[in-house]
Amino acid sequence: xxxxxxxxxxxxxxxxxxxxxxxxxxxxxxxxxxxxxxxxxxxxxxxxxxxxxxxxxxxxxxxxxxxxxxxxxxxxxxxxxxxxxxxxxxxxxxxxxxxxxxxxxxxxxxxxxxxxxxxxxxxxxxxxxxxxxxxxxxxxxxxxxxxxxxxxxxxxxxxxxxxxxxxxxxxxxxxxxxxxxxxxxxxxxxxxxxxxxxxxxxxxxxxxxxxxxxxxxxxxxxxxxxxxxxxxxxxxxxxxxxxxxxxxxxxxxxxxxxxxxxxxxxxxxxxxxxxxxxxxxxxxxxxxxxxxxxxxxxxxxxxxxxxxxxxxxxxxxxxxxxxxxxxxx
Numbered sequence: 001x002x003x004x005x006x007x008x009x010x011x012x013x014x015x016x017x018x019x020x021x022x023x024x025x026x027x028x029x030x031x032x033x034x035x036x037x038x039x040x041x042x043x044x045x046x047x048x049x050x051x052x053x054x055x056x057x058x059x060x061x062x063x064x065x066x067x068x069x070x071x072x073x074x075x076x077x078x079x080x081x082x083x084x085x086x087x088x089x090x091x092x093x094x095x096x097x098x099x100x101x102x103x104x105x106x107x108x109x110x111x112x113x114x115x116x117x118x119x120x121x122x123x124x125x126x127x128x129x130x131x132x133x134x135x136x137x138x139x140x141x142x143x144x145x146x147x148x149x150x151x152x153x154x155x156x157x158x159x160x161x162x163x164x165x166x167x168x169x170x171x172x173x174x175x176x177x178x179x180x181x182x183x184x185x186x187x188x189x190x191x192x193x194x195x196x197x198x199x200x201x202x203x204x205x206x207x208x209x210x211x212x213x214x215x216x217x218x219x220x221x222x223x224x225x226x227x228x229x230x231x232x233x234x235x236x237x238x239x240x241x242x243x244x245x246x247x248x249x250x251x252x253x254x255x256x257x258x259x260x261x262x263x264x265x266x267x268x269x270x271x272x273x274x275x276x277x278x279x280x281x282x283x284x285x286x287x288x289x290x291x292x293x294x295x296x297x298x299x300x301x302x303x304x305x306x307x308x309x310x311x312x313x314x315x316x317x318x319x320x321x322x323x324x325x326x327x328x329x
Contacts, residue, residue: 032076033069036096042119043104043112047096048089052080057153058126059323060117061088064135065238066204067310068094068228070221071134074316075323082324087129089120091136093237095228106233108241110163111255111262114143118151127151132323134158134311135282136241146266147258154326155272156319158311159280160300161290165263166247180283183207187242197235201226211282212308271297271329273322277307277315297329 029035032051039046049069059079061072069088079086090097091113099106117140121129130153131141139162145152146163172178183203186192196203204226208217228234243249251259272294276287287300303311303318312319 039123041123045098045100046089051076052085056083056085058129059084059086060129060131062133062137062140064137068225070225071313075312075320078320093231093234106236107252108237109244109251111258113140117144118148128153130154132156138162145268145270149270152270155270156322156326158275159284160274161293169245184242187239193239200229213281214279214306215308215314267295269296271326273326274300277311278304279306280309282309
């Protein structure tokens, strides 16, 4: 396209539609979440928010399922106001993040998610970062911290140490605990795959309500995030994630070595803060069950006030304060 031959209005439209260069700051964007950037990173082309000063300490915020980057809408300005550069990527299968290869594998195994974090950092030429997340995002962050500690300055993880193995997941739980994982068993069936594909927004709303029973989110808040589930890879990656946990999928050969290391439940030696909320309706372990997995500077914090599973969106100040605190250990 020859921009010099375009009328002024068309020229402006073309410039606004053009992809932004990876690594540049978003200082000219009044609303960071309206300026989604894209970068090739490993298997993925990742959509992400980039906010704050270019020379600030880097914080990468990782969302969960079935949520999206808007879990951090209120956290981001708190951190950028404190001088941090904040990156918020869509996880694989969400929003504008896509598999790069037309024949790419929609793999949801944990090792892939952890590797995605490092690939994203490599793509943006970030040597070290503070990682923070909840749900799938907390797991991805914990995996990166355990396997690549030299790349992680600090870790904030909701619900603690979420690394597990297929062998560990194969052990039966008490009936009331198994009941909390109803969707995992649903996804093990083809009926479940078809049901999720046909009803992903309604499904997500139900999970939000169960996981955060006291959070009175409005429809606009929900729909803003639910749009990220319309990603063409989303259903396959979600099904892969939960089937892998039950040992129904083996994962890709490229991640076997990483998966083997994760099966040993490696310790996390980087400075870490774990958070738990007082009204978390999603399955989660008691803090004393995972405290010994953190071998570096560590503390646990309980967040009260009827806060549910989506802690950064429900209690953004507590989450942002934990990110700031972990850098001061």
